[in-house]
Amino acid sequence: MSEAVNTLDQNNRERKESVGEFIQHTREELDKTSFPSSDDVRNTxxxxxxxxxxxxxxxxxxxxxxxxxxxxxxxxxxxxxxL
Known part of the structure; x- marks a missing residue:
């Protein structure tokens, strides 16, 4: 378990993500998500x-x-x- 944590820590130290890359990855993940339609929300x-x-x-x-x-x-x- 500690080896996995150490490996993760080393990977984080080696490569820091910039704010722009973070926003880009966040938008990519949001594009992958599907949101319910308004009919589904109303029905539930x-x-x-x-x-x-x-x-x-x-x-x-x-x-x-x-x-x-x-x-x-x-x-x-x-x-x-x-009583």
Whole structure:
């Protein structure tokens, strides 16, 4: 592992890249990337928003069920203890 790091360090010391070369390589890499179309972005945004709404409603009802069960359990314990 240290040999690979040493080799990498030696390569970096031997050749420093200029700012112009860096920008050129950056533009080349950006040309290789593909960005989603506006339809894809809109569709995935709609899916995310609908999922958030669905899970918010679902978790609200799960929370209400837990509250109902815990209140019932509290009432039962109080009846048994006699409070």
């Amino acid at each position: 945004t709609i899916i995310v928003v609908l999922n958030v709404i669905f899970f918010a409603i679902f978790l609200y009802f799960v929370d209400q069920i837990w509250v109902y069960l815990l209140e019932g359990l509290t009432w039962l314990v109080n009846r048994i203890v006699g």
